[in-house]
Amino acid sequence: MSAISAILVFIVAFFAGMEGILDEFQLHQPLIACTxxxxxTGHLPECVILGGSLQMIALGWANIGAAVAPDAALASVASAIILVLGDQGTxxxxSAIAIAIPLAVAGLFLTMIVRTISTAIVHIMDNGAKKGSFRTIEVWQLIALALQGLRIAIPAALLLAIPTATVRSALEAMPAWLNEGMAIGGGMVVAVGYAMVINMMASREVWPFFAxxxxxxxxxxxTLIALGTIGVALALIYLHLEKVGGSGNANASQGSSDPLGDILNDYE
Structure with missing residues (x-):
């Protein structure tokens, strides 16, 4: 990997780490980060495939209460770097997917360290607010964001320091049964992640669309574009029928001219 590519990967990793907190441009999402x-790095096809597979897994990851979800940003960046350095193509x-799962869990440790430091930073910002120093608040806020970026960028830099030949040799030395097991396990994890999403979204209104x-x-x-177009069209149709059906139900005493909308509203 050239020096320019390594620098660009470091920048992507840095922004992905910050987006894990900001959630503004979704750069920490596997599909975007891997792409x-x-x-x-010039390995777009395989990285898109990796990102799409990891995205299906990460769909089921969510912060609920005090439970913190696995670190999707670290998993995406680290596994993409390993895939690129391994130079095995698709x-x-x-193997990259199988490596990404433990990396995502390990990323929780780095998250814990950064959030612990951020607690001290919040107290510094509180003191600045008491003194009316907006400059102090702004500077320490940027420092806290930079720590979130370095949480992903530093591990990425360490991986980039590993020679490409070493990574390729390690991946090629893996026995066939282990590669096949990783493929099966990766497919099962994707299915579990998607099943978790369905479990959260499942309702009488949604099940027909899943079918x-x-x-x-x-x-x-x-093609995928055609399927996406059909999905958007169904969503727009549903929203329109729901709106029309709602106005019809409001005048139920006068009779509704939209039976389908009334049926949809009965599901609510």
Missing amino acids: LIGLV KGVN LGFVIAALQEL
């Missing part, structure tokens, strides 16, 4: 790393995606989606996805003539 950007593939773009700056064949190395399964339609699985049936339509079986049609091999349809």
Whole structure:
């Protein structure tokens, strides 16, 4: 990997770490982070595949109460770097996915360290607020954000320091049974992540759309763009019918001219 590519990967990792807190541009999401790393390193196809697979897993990750979800940013950046350094193309995606899961859990330790430091920074900012020093608050806020970025950028830099030949040799030395096991395990984790999302979203209104989606996805003539277009169209139709049905139900005493909208409203 060239020096310019390494610098760009470091920058992507830094912004992905900050986005894990900001959530403004979603750069920490696996699909975006892996795609950007593939773009700056010239390994776009395999990194997009990796990002898409990890995104399906990360769909089921969420911070609930005091429980912190695995670090999607670290998993995305680190596994993409390993995939690029391994230079195995799409064949190395399964291994990268299997490596990403423990990295995501390990990232919780770095998150704990940064958040502990951030607690002290908050007290410094409180003192600055008592003194009316807005400059102190602004500076320490930027420092706290920079720590979040370095939480991902530093591990990324350490991985970039590993020679490409070493990573490639380590991946090629893995036995076939281990690679196959990683492929099966990676597929199961993706299914579990998607099942968690369905479990959170499941309702009487949503189940028919899930059924339609699985049936339509079986049609091999349809591309992902076509499936996405159908999904958007169904969502717009549903929102329109819900709006029309709601106004019809408001005048139920006068009779509704939209029976389908009334049925949809009965589900609510």
